[in-house]
Amino acid sequence: MTTATICTIGDEILIGQIVDTNSSMISQALEAVGVQVVEMVSTSDDAAEISSTLTRCANKSNIVVVTGGLGPTKDDITKKTIAQLTGTSTYIDNPAQLAVNSRILAARGVEMSDINRDQSRVPSTCRVIVNEVGTAPIMEFILNGALVFSMPGVPFETETALPKIIESIKSHFTLESICHKTICTFGIAESTLSKMIESWEDALPANMHLAYLPNSILGVRLRLSIYGTEKAAGEAEIERQIASLEAIVGDTIYGYGDDSLQKVLGDILLERCATVSTAESCTGGKMAELFTSVSGCSRYYWGSVVSYDNSVKINTLGVKKETIDKYGAVSSQTVEEMAAGVRKLLGTDFAVATSGIAGPGGGTEEKPAGTVWVGVAGRDFVASKMFSFRGRRDININRFASHALNFLRLNILAH
Amino acid sequence: MTTATICTIGDEILIGQIVDTNSSMISQALEAVGVQVVEMVSTSDDAAEISSTLTRCANKSNIVVVTGGLGPTKDDITKKTIAQLTGTSTYIDNPAQLAVNSRILAARGVEMSDINRDQSRVPSTCRVIVNEVGTAPIMEFILNGALVFSMPGVPFETETALPKIIESIKSHFTLESICHKTICTFGIAESTLSKMIESWEDALPANMHLAYLPNSILGVRLRLSIYGTEKAAGEAEIERQIASLEAIVGDTIYGYGDDSLQKVLGDILLERCATVSTAESCTGGKMAELFTSVSGCSRYYWGSVVSYDNSVKINTLGVKKETIDKYGAVSSQTVEEMAAGVRKLLGTDFAVATSGIAGPGGGTEEKPAGTVWVGVAGRDFVASKMFSFRGRRDININRFASHALNFLRLNILAH
Numbered sequence: 001m002t003t004a005t006i007c008t009i010g011d012e013i014l015i016g017q018i019v020d021t022n023s024s025m026i027s028q029a030l031e032a033v034g035v036q037v038v039e040m041v042s043t044s045d046d047a048a049e050i051s052s053t054l055t056r057c058a059n060k061s062n063i064v065v066v067t068g069g070l071g072p073t074k075d076d077i078t079k080k081t082i083a084q085l086t087g088t089s090t091y092i093d094n095p096a097q098l099a100v101n102s103r104i105l106a107a108r109g110v111e112m113s114d115i116n117r118d119q120s121r122v123p124s125t126c127r128v129i130v131n132e133v134g135t136a137p138i139m140e141f142i143l144n145g146a147l148v149f150s151m152p153g154v155p156f157e158t159e160t161a162l163p164k165i166i167e168s169i170k171s172h173f174t175l176e177s178i179c180h181k182t183i184c185t186f187g188i189a190e191s192t193l194s195k196m197i198e199s200w201e202d203a204l205p206a207n208m209h210l211a212y213l214p215n216s217i218l219g220v221r222l223r224l225s226i227y228g229t230e231k232a233a234g235e236a237e238i239e240r241q242i243a244s245l246e247a248i249v250g251d252t253i254y255g256y257g258d259d260s261l262q263k264v265l266g267d268i269l270l271e272r273c274a275t276v277s278t279a280e281s282c283t284g285g286k287m288a289e290l291f292t293s294v295s296g297c298s299r300y301y302w303g304s305v306v307s308y309d310n311s312v313k314i315n316t317l318g319v320k321k322e323t324i325d326k327y328g329a330v331s332s333q334t335v336e337e338m339a340a341g342v343r344k345l346l347g348t349d350f351a352v353a354t355s356g357i358a359g360p361g362g363g364t365e366e367k368p369a370g371t372v373w374v375g376v377a378g379r380d381f382v383a384s385k386m387f388s389f390r391g392r393r394d395i396n397i398n399r400f401a402s403h404a405l406n407f408l409r410l411n412i413l414a415h
Numbered sequence: 416m417t418t419a420t421i422c423t424i425g426d427e428i429l430i431g432q433i434v435d436t437n438s439s440m441i442s443q444a445l446e447a448v449g450v451q452v453v454e455m456v457s458t459s460d461d462a463a464e465i466s467s468t469l470t471r472c473a474n475k476s477n478i479v480v481v482t483g484g485l486g487p488t489k490d491d492i493t494k495k496t497i498a499q500l501t502g503t504s505t506y507i508d509n510p511a512q513l514a515v516n517s518r519i520l521a522a523r524g525v526e527m528s529d530i531n532r533d534q535s536r537v538p539s540t541c542r543v544i545v546n547e548v549g550t551a552p553i554m555e556f557i558l559n560g561a562l563v564f565s566m567p568g569v570p571f572e573t574e575t576a577l578p579k580i581i582e583s584i585k586s587h588f589t590l591e592s593i594c595h596k597t598i599c600t601f602g603i604a605e606s607t608l609s610k611m612i613e614s615w616e617d618a619l620p621a622n623m624h625l626a627y628l629p630n631s632i633l634g635v636r637l638r639l640s641i642y643g644t645e646k647a648a649g650e651a652e653i654e655r656q657i658a659s660l661e662a663i664v665g666d667t668i669y670g671y672g673d674d675s676l677q678k679v680l681g682d683i684l685l686e687r688c689a690t691v692s693t694a695e696s697c698t699g700g701k702m703a704e705l706f707t708s709v710s711g712c713s714r715y716y717w718g719s720v721v722s723y724d725n726s727v728k729i730n731t732l733g734v735k736k737e738t739i740d741k742y743g744a745v746s747s748q749t750v751e752e753m754a755a756g757v758r759k760l761l762g763t764d765f766a767v768a769t770s771g772i773a774g775p776g777g778g779t780e781e782k783p784a785g786t787v788w789v790g791v792a793g794r795d796f797v798a799s800k801m802f803s804f805r806g807r808r809d810i811n812i813n814r815f816a817s818h819a820l821n822f823l824r825l826n827i828l829a830h
Contacts, residue, residue, distance in 0.1 A: 014452045016442030017628055019434065023457070027431030037429045038464070042438070042455040049453070156807065213432055278721070284707025285700030288721040292699025295776055295808065303727040306693070306703040306719035308712070312761050316718075346727050361710055392571065393710065 002173045004030050004063035006040045007053055009078050010153055013042045013068075022067045022158045029162045034178040034227070035063060035169065045069055050081045058146035063169060068153030070136035072115045079139070082150055083123035086141050090124040097122075097130050097137040104135055126150075129168070133160045140168060147172050179226050179234035183242060184255040186219030186406045193220055197248055204241060216391075216398040217290070218260060219406075254409060261405040262290040262297075268412055269300040269350075276408070278304040279317055279342035279353035281329065282372060286401035287352065302346050307338065317341035330355050330367050332384040335375030339384075343377045351377045352408040358396045372400040376411045383411055417588045419445050420472035421455045424465060424484040424493050425568055428457045437482050437573045444577045449593035449642070450478060450584065460484055465496045473561035478584060483568030485551035487530045494554070497565055498538035501556050505539040512537075512545050512552040519550055541565075544583070548575045555583060562587055594641050594649035598657060599670040601634030601821045608635055612663055619656060631806075631813040632705070633675060634821075669824060676820040677705045677712075683827055684715040684765070691823070693719040694732055694757035694768035696744065697787060701816035702767065717761050722753065732756035745770050745782050747799040750790030754799075758792045766792045767823040773811045787815040791826045798826055 006023045013020050023040045030037055038061055043053045050069070057064045069078030083089065097120040105112050119135045122128055129138035129149075134157040141148040147169070151161050169175070185193065190212055194201075201210055207228055213221040224241060226234040246253060255264045269276055278287045288304035291297055305316055310329055313319040318341040319334055327333045335353045343351035356372025363369035370389040375382065387403045389396050421438045428435050438455045445452055453476055458468045465484070472479045484493030498504065512535040520527050534550045537543055544553035544564075549572040556563040562584065566576050584590075600608065605627055609616075616625055622643055628636040639656060641649040661668060670679045684691055693702045703719035706712055720731055725744055728734040733756040734749055742748045750768045758766035771787025778784035785804040790797065802818045804811050 013439075014442060014455065015446050015626070016439040016444075016452070017626065019436050019439045020455075021434050024428075024431040024434045027429060031430050037431070038459065039468075040429065040435075040457040044453065053454075211430070211432065275724075277727075280700075280703070285695075285703025285719060285721065288695070288700025288723075289704055292721075292723060292812075293809070298723055302724035303731070304700060304719070304721035304723075305731075306700065306707075306721065308703075308707060308719075309717035309761075312692075312718040315762070316720075316760060345731060346724075347730070358707075394708070397707075 001036045002034070002063065002169075002175055003038045003061040004035050004065060005038060005057035005061045007057055007064060007066045008040075008042045008153065009045060009050060009066065009069035010042075011044050014044050022153060022155055025155070025159060026065050026067070026162065029166055030063075030065075030169075032178070032180060033166055033170065034175045035173075045077060047077055047081050047084075050078060051085055054082065054085060054143065054148065058144040058148060062146055062173065064143070064146050064148045065165065066148065066150045067158055070119075070150065070152045072119055072135070078150055079123065082139070082141055082143070082148065083125065085143055086123065086125040088123050088125045091121045092124050094120050094122050094128045094130075094137055097128060097135075100130060100132060101135045129161065129164045131157060131161060133157055138164070176228055177231065177234070179229070179231060179238060181224050181235075181238045181242065182213070182257050183222045183224065183245065183253055184219060184257075184259050185222065185249060185252045186254050186261060186402070188220065188249070188252055190214045190220050193249070193252075197245065200241075200244055200248055205237065208237070208241065216395050217402045219254070219402065251410065251413065254406065260290075260294075261402055261409065262294050265405060265409050265412075266291075266294050266297060266300055268409065272349075272412075274349040274412075275300050275302050276350045276352070277302050277342050277346040277348040279338040279351065280304055280306045281308060281313070281338070281354055282356040282358045283354045283397055283401045283404065284308060284358075286397050287354065287404055290401055290405060302348050305342050305345065313338060317345065328367070330357060330371060330373055332373055332375070332386070335373040336377070336382045336384050337375075339375035339377035340382055349379060350408065350412060352404050353377075354400055354404050356396075356400055358393050358400065360393060370396055372396075372403070374400075374404040374407045376408050378411070378415055381411070381415060383407075417450045417478065417584075417590055418453045418476040419450050419478035419480060420453060420476045422468055422472055422479060422481045423455075423457045423568065424460060424481065425457075426459050428483075429459050436570055437568060440570070440574060441480050441482070441577065444581055445478075445480075445584075447593075447595060448581055448585065449590045450588075460492060462492055462496050465493060466500055469497065469500060469558065469563065473559040473563060477561055477588065479558070479561050479563045480580065481563065481565045482573055485534075485565065485567045487534055487550070493565055494538065497554070497556055497558070497563065498540065501538065501540040501558055503538050503540045506536040507539050509535050509537050509543045509545075509552055512543060512550075515545060515547060516550045544576065544579045546572060546576060548572055553579065591643055592646065592649065594644070594646060594653060596639050596650075596653045596657065597628070597672050598637045598639065598660065598668055599634060599672075599674050600637065600664060600667045601669050601676060601817070603635065603664070603667055605629045605635050608664070608667075612660065615656075615659055615663055620652065623652070623656070631810050632817045634669070634817065666825065666828070669821065675705075675709075676817055676824065677709050680820060680824050680827075681706075681709050681712060681715055683824065687764075687827075689764040689827075690715050690717050691765045691767070692717050692757050692761040692763040694753040694766065695719055695721045696723060696728070696753070696769055697771040697773045698769045698812055698816045698819065699723060699773075701812050702769065702819055705816055705820060717763050720757050720760065728753060732760065743782070745772060745786060745788055747788055747790070747801070750788040751792070751797045751799050752790075754790035754792035755797055764794060765823065765827060767819050768792075769815055769819050771811075771815055773808050773815070775808060785811055787811075787818070789815075789819040789822045791823050793826070793830055796826070796830055798822075
């Protein structure tokens with residue numbers, strides 16, 4: 001199997017100032033085309049450290065992907081260090097990158113300085129992949145027989161460069177063919193799901209691999225990969241396996257690939273020409289944030305009332321004071337009145353409401369922190385359900401909001 | 416200087432399934448006591464890989480902090496591999512960890528199995544630090560002269576174990592004394608701020624170091640560190656420098672240390688016995704989410720109306736239809752009416768409102784994506800301000816919400 005190491009360079013990573021998200025992004029792109037990542041390493045902006053790490057990585061794997069250390073300041077020494085490792089001190093102009101840089105600087109209203117001009121010059125030993133969204137070019141070297149890519153550490157620039165790097169890797173190596181499909185499930189915990197589908201999983205062909213990707217908002221996604229078959233045959237086999245899986249887990253599956261609950265809910269609402277609103281207590285705007293994270297949501301998402309204080313539940317949403325006094329703010333009755341109230345107030349077809357205790361404080365014996373009631377309302381129904389979790393405040397809020405969205409999804413589908 | 420390497424073990428990191436947030440958390444804790452992190456590395460659940468990586472790290476640094484690979488399943492081989500590296504195959508019971516595990520399993524309603532019991536057994540070559548929040552003990556070894564800690568990869572367990580590890584490090588090494596203080600600023604971009612304070616920064620004592628920590632929600636935080644002085648003298652010198660800094664940047668500074676805009680706003684509101692509400696269009700619940708991320712916020716934060724659709728702005732918040740028709744939804748007039756409207760609707764002392772274009776779609780020549788109007792209202796004032804950014808949708812939303820909170824802060828302080 002073709003192997004890769006990922007090397008991120010920069011003191012800001014080592015002192016814990018930023019979390020390295022590039023490595024995970026790069027790894028996903030490499031794994032998707034069948035390249036196995038065998039190590040990730042972060043090193044400082046120090047020439048000796050960079051040299052020894054890159055040499056070690058080049059000896060260990062077929063491909064080395066390097067990010068960072070390409071800025072215009074004197075701290076950034078990746079380019080110079082790789083030039084030395086590959087035995088050159090000659091730098092040449094790259095007119096294509098220079099043209100991009102002129103355009104970027106002009107848009108910022110900045111004049112090109114010598115420092116900017118130097119950024120587009122590259123060691124004579126490299127092939128350039130033009131960076132269309134930043135001023136530092138992506139460079140491709142051969143070091144000790146390994147294919148080495150050096151690219152900027154700005155996540156947006158790394159993300160934009162990745163497809164071109166994958167293309168170059170495909171031209172250098174004969175990669176084992178691989179097909180993936182991700183199945184998005186919600187509402188069943190990873191351990192329970194794994195028991196439910198155990199016999200299906202055990203019966204998968206030997207060249208098929210299943211990965212569990214649990215997430216507090218997206219649910220448990222299952223990534224099915226098949227190795228060493230032709231594309232059409234691989235995809236057909238994956239679809240066959242998914243059909244058997246669907247028979248076991250049913251509407252626990254809410255989508256495929258990059259789907260999210262809010263995206264899928266949007267599609268369902270658009271298909272029905274229906275609109276939705278939200279009323280949020282404990283989730284404090286998280287449901288609204290999820291809905292509005294989808295570009296174009298204004299066609300079906302009309303808004304939310306975040307009723308953190310009970311006075312807002314009563315005066316704005318029209319929840320009866322007696323309901324809160326008798327059953328409490330965290331109750332089936334309250335969330336159903338919240339959902340019906342916001343639906344009427346904002347004039348939407350459907351509505352979903354949450355009231356719960358995110359923690360760490362505020363819990364009781366009967367309703368411990370992590371308890372949430374979710375209510376939904378439509379033209380001719382209201383429904384509610386309780387969920388319980390044990391997590392940190394932010395994780396609980398994520399789970400409350402995503403379970404509410406899924407409860408809404410199931411109720412819309414049922415009506 | 417005492418040096419450390421951080422080693423995370425687990426296939427889930429290498430295939431990009433999870434982002435490694437532990438390394439950054441550990442690094443911050445080490446840096447705070449003056450230990451310099453010289454490398455971070457992630458390796459697979461493979462005995463040969465773990466052995467060679469740990470040996471290399473132990474030879475390179477005084478301390479090696481290892482996380483992951485301590486689960487109960489057969490994939491997890493960190494403990495066995497370190498036992499072999501330190502020359503033992505003898506495992507001994509650890510009664511303190513066993514007692515914790517009995518308690519944890521009982522709380523989950525699970526009977527203790529042999530697998531659970533084995534988790535609390537440790538190689539004879541280690542000293543145990545009891546894990547109070549999980550079933551895998553933290554182990555401390557000496558390998559090739561380096562102090563090696565092995566702990567679980569679950570971030571919450573890592574976070575809980577860190578203070579005990581720092582304590583042990585302090586007992587083994589004479590660390591250079593170091594004092595830090597973080598100054599939280601908002602509203603001035605990193606490059607502009609750096610120009611503004613250039614002469615102050617150049618005049619800092621040689622044993623003082625300044626780090627810029629920019630963040631789309633927290634603003635630009637400045638971490639001032641002083642090395643090699645006594646604690647009291649170091650802290651006094653830091654305060655002296657901060658006093659000169661305050662004279663330059665004024666109310667751009669909103670707090671210190673772990674402060675956030677929402678935390679500081681909460682403190683200001685509590686001090687004045689005042690309440691606040693929010694009306695959000697483009698931020699879609701993000702301001703509400705920030706306010707409600709502070710435990711105890713229900714004393715001053717009453718709620719939000721997310722008025723994504725104009726009908727909600729008009730019917731619920733009472734924005735005049737003519738205002739939107741004449742000036743547009745993204746205008747000074749609309750956000751001032753939104754702020755005044757939500758303040759009246761929810762009955763709070765102050766209110767803040769946003770309306771803008773988060774992008775990528777929806778922009779015009781006059782109001783491009785990244786434009787936001789922020790309005791605030793109090794008992795006897797309304798005010799509004801426009802901000803412009805150029806970023807991704809999610810980053811723009813973060814910036815819109817945090818600039819709105821800061822504009823509210825400055826207006827409350829001024830009234």
